[in-house]
Amino acid sequence: MKPTTRKEEIIFQASQLFKEKGFSAVTMRDIAQLMGMKAASLYNHIEGKQEILSILILDLAKGFTSGMREIEQMKISPLQKIEKLIELHIDITVNQSEALASLNNDWMHLEDQDLEEFVRMREDYEEHFRNIIKEGISVGQIQPRHPEVILFSILSTLRTLYLWYQKRGKLDVNILKRDMVAVLLRGII
Amino acid sequence: MKPTTRKEEIIFQASQLFKEKGFSAVTMRDIAQLMGMKAASLYNHIEGKQEILSILILDLAKGFTSGMREIEQMKISPLQKIEKLIELHIDITVNQSEALASLNNDWMHLEDQDLEEFVRMREDYEEHFRNIIKEGISVGQIQPRHPEVILFSILSTLRTLYLWYQKRGKLDVNILKRDMVAVLLRGII
DNA sequence: ACAACTAACTAACAAACGTTAGTTTTGTAT
DNA sequence: ATACAAAACTAACGTTTGTTAGTTAGTTGT
Numbered sequence: 001m002k003p004t005t006r007k008e009e010i011i012f013q014a015s016q017l018f019k020e021k022g023f024s025a026v027t028m029r030d031i032a033q034l035m036g037m038k039a040a041s042l043y044n045h046i047e048g049k050q051e052i053l054s055i056l057i058l059d060l061a062k063g064f065t066s067g068m069r070e071i072e073q074m075k076i077s078p079l080q081k082i083e084k085l086i087e088l089h090i091d092i093t094v095n096q097s098e099a100l101a102s103l104n105n106d107w108m109h110l111e112d113q114d115l116e117e118f119v120r121m122r123e124d125y126e127e128h129f130r131n132i133i134k135e136g137i138s139v140g141q142i143q144p145r146h147p148e149v150i151l152f153s154i155l156s157t158l159r160t161l162y163l164w165y166q167k168r169g170k171l172d173v174n175i176l177k178r179d180m181v182a183v184l185l186r187g188i189i
Numbered sequence: 190m191k192p193t194t195r196k197e198e199i200i201f202q203a204s205q206l207f208k209e210k211g212f213s214a215v216t217m218r219d220i221a222q223l224m225g226m227k228a229a230s231l232y233n234h235i236e237g238k239q240e241i242l243s244i245l246i247l248d249l250a251k252g253f254t255s256g257m258r259e260i261e262q263m264k265i266s267p268l269q270k271i272e273k274l275i276e277l278h279i280d281i282t283v284n285q286s287e288a289l290a291s292l293n294n295d296w297m298h299l300e301d302q303d304l305e306e307f308v309r310m311r312e313d314y315e316e317h318f319r320n321i322i323k324e325g326i327s328v329g330q331i332q333p334r335h336p337e338v339i340l341f342s343i344l345s346t347l348r349t350l351y352l353w354y355q356k357r358g359k360l361d362v363n364i365l366k367r368d369m370v371a372v373l374l375r376g377i378i
Numbered sequence: 379a380c381a382a383c384t385a386a387c388t389a390a391c392a393a394a395c396g397t398t399a400g401t402t403t404t405g406t407a408t
Numbered sequence: 409a410t411a412c413a414a415a416a417c418t419a420a421c422g423t424t425t426g427t428t429a430g431t432t433a434g435t436t437g438t
Contacts (some may be wrong), residue, residue, distance in 0.1 A: 006385080024213035028426060040427080041386050049426065076206060079378065105294055108210060141378055147224040149368045152353045153346050168337060179338045187376025189268065189331055195415080217396060229397080230416050238396065 007045045010035060014052045015098035023053055023106035054114045059149050060099045061121045063092060068128050077092055078136035079185070082154070085129065086184060089158035094173055097162040104159055126151065154184050196234045199224060204287035210297035212242055220257070237288045243303045246296055249288045250310045252281060257317050267325035271343070272316065275373060276366050278347035283362055286351040293348055315340065343373050 003009040032039040136142035192198040221228040325331035
């Protein structure tokens, strides 16, 4: 995800700051300094601070939505779909961990239609995930526990993976996928 | 955790706002309005905005630290200690979900010694947790997978439980404990 | 050579920020 | 009633905030 245009570069650098301090604590002057320019110059490329957040979060949310749609259409078992979803999250984490931080922590600072659109997409995503779990239970592939507990347990681990992935010196993605699938599906004992 | 003094009430109300919008996006005037007073009046009771954050986070972190110490001294197996830790997190989540949100999301806005103290406490906590997992592996109670993956998977679920607990209409704590222990330890299949 | 465009700049704005100082109100004990 | 302390108030401060306006330097196309 190397930025090509100047606008993309601004958004990328901003995402680094957002990840560290959160959207509200980052100023346009902070972003400008990282870009090696003055704050006012940023406005030659972007509409404002809100647009940066909006692009960061909504683009990523669309990535999750389209990933979910692809996996749902595959002719594989519910359990295999969950494995694919775990891999989807890991791939996105590895490639876009900064935007993921904003999506997790700063989505509530989106405004108006952007906020509405995000909340709708997130609810849709969770609903589809939940249905896959329910189907897995009904075909006997998954233990008959409350789907909500299972959904939350998996999702919260995947959603905060970005906090942990970088700290542990970028271990191999394929090994990570294998271990995460094992721990999340089969437990630890 | 019902606030008794006026100072505690301010901190409690502030924590509600911090949970919703994050420390940086909440103003002293926001807090004052929720308290039904003017911003300047807050300073009759507290030193400043930083003190609120500091008390919220460090008090809670000490709660985790002392909980960990108690569990470590118990004469029970590593696996039983992990169960106790899961229950500790759930108890704290149920009783102090607002402070937990600040601890998770706004710790980086602590200053100087407060920041140092928090980071030290968190590292200690994780280290002790990791050692219990390692001991569980070495006595054959826990699958011989990378302790880091296990630690992260459990901790990230427990740490974000506060986001999920309230949404699902306050289900019974004991049922929650039972299901969480089951999912986290035995997996879902 | 000249026009057009791009992307930086300086300067400044109005609003909002955390906080301080000094004053007034309120409740309580003598 | 008087004195005192607690807790609210008004007014203002110096900064910082996101953003706008107008200008300037460098590049490109004709």
